[in-house]
Amino acid sequence: MIAKRHCPVCNSTHTRRVFALDPGLAGSMVIPDNPGQSLKISKEIESLWQSDHCEFYSCSQCRYGFAWPYTAGNMEIYSALYYRAFSFPSDKWEYDRAIEIISHADLRADSALLEIGAGNGSFLEKVSPLIQDRNRIHSTEYSGPGVEEIQRKGFKCYSKSISQLAEGDLPRFDVICMFQVLEHMDDLDLVFQSLGKLGNRGSNLIVAVPNGTLRRFYDRMGVHLDVPPIHVGRFTPETFQWLGKKHGWNVAGTSIEPQKYLFKVKKFVFDRYWRLRFSRRTEQSGQKLIVYFFRYLLVILLSIRYMPVLIYLLLPGTGTSLLVHLQRLNEPR
Ligand SMILES: [Zn+2]
Incomplete structure (x- = not known):
């Protein structure tokens, strides 16, 4: 049992x-x-x-x-x-969406921003014109080269966990951003308790995660994209409603990454394609004709095999990322 x-x-x-x-x-x-x-x-x-x-x-x-x-x-x-040199993405849909939200937030001259898991600081550079005092931009990152690059760009960066940060003497943050990091974390109660300590009443928490609704559908098709222990959690808008209720945050809005249908289909089919041992062999063939023949054949076969996915992706709300904007309700403890 x-x-x-x-x-x-x-x-x-x-x-x-x-x-x-x-x-x-x-x-x-x-x-x-x-x-x-x-x-x-x-x-x-x-x-x-x-x-x-x-x-x-x-x-x-x-x-x-x-x-x-x-x-x-x-x-x-x-x-x-990350045994191979890893390059951080310089631009993401969620960066633009977050900047849209932050530009409508009621920020003051002394407002502070924190990004958790800031990569190489691409988002911090984009958002910095919205924060009047650059010294009030803080971030965390575990990758050594990432920390160095962020500090070179002139932002504060710590190699610490959220709970370690919450125990420190940092300012209270008006904006806290987390892009594609929450799905890697266990103990969400501790994470949200720490976020509560780091935020003020009315603070904005902007979180982007993989679109859990889409991944629930993929699971039904036998395609499991959340592989533990890399991804230990998967989120939908309902999950954030529950987390918000439990930890004193109001869900102010959710959005799904808008993507063109053909882009979504290509991304899905080619991700499956590169996972086939056979395709990795034919791709190494020196003969172009063999490479193209098997590539198109396998793509057609995969499209037939995953026809329900190809139909599902026509629906709205089937983009890669889910972005949630939460606002702190109570006075922090
Ligand atoms: Zn539950």
């Missing part, structure tokens, strides 16, 4: 197991093109889990998805994952 798991967000037991995987499979899913490196990360995953398997659950009340063991990846796992 499968044990019922309590949802870490809403505590409901109306959770169901979506899929299970072992460290070997998790390793080959997060590093599909390098067997040696995949084996290395699998060993790290196994020692993190202290188990030979992990399950992914979905809550039918708040629609949060979560890994069990509910344990986020550690430094060893991320350094095995």
Whole structure:
């Protein structure tokens, strides 16, 4: 019998197991093109889990998805994952959407901004004209080269967790941004308690995560994009309503990344294509004719295999990212 798991967000037991995987499979899913490196990360995953398997659950009340063991990846796992030089994206849809929200916020001359997981500071550069005092822009980042680049750009950056930050003597922030980081974190209660301490009444929290509604559909098609322990949580707008209610934040708005239909289809089909061992072999063939013949053949076969996905992607709200704007309700404790 499968044990019922309590949802870490809403505590409901109306959770169901979506899929299970072992460290070997998790390793080959997060590093599909390098067997040696995949084996290395699998060993790290196994020692993190202290188990030979992990399950992914979905809550039918708040629609949060979560890994069990509910344990986020550690430094060893991320350094095995980013074994190749990693380049941070310089622009993202969520940056523009966040700037739109911040430009409508009621900021003062001494308003402070914090970005958690700031990469190489691309967003900080974009948003800095909206913050009058550049010294009041703070950030966190774990990657060493990322921290150096952010500091070179003239922003404060710490290699600390949110809870460590909340214990420090930083100012209260009027704007806190987190782009594609919350899905990597476990213990959301601690995360939101810390965010509460870092914010003021009326503070804006802007969070972008992968679109959980889309990923729930992909799971039903047998395509699992949230691979623990890299992604230990999955969010929908309902999840944020619950988190907000629990921790004193009001959901002021949610938006889904707008993307053209053909872009979404190509992204999905080619992601599947590059995961086929056969396609990686034919792509290495020196003969162009062979490369193109198998590429088009496999793309057609994948399109037929995943026809329900191709139809689903016609619906609105099926873009890659979900952005949520929350506002702090109570006086911080
Ligand atoms: Zn729940």
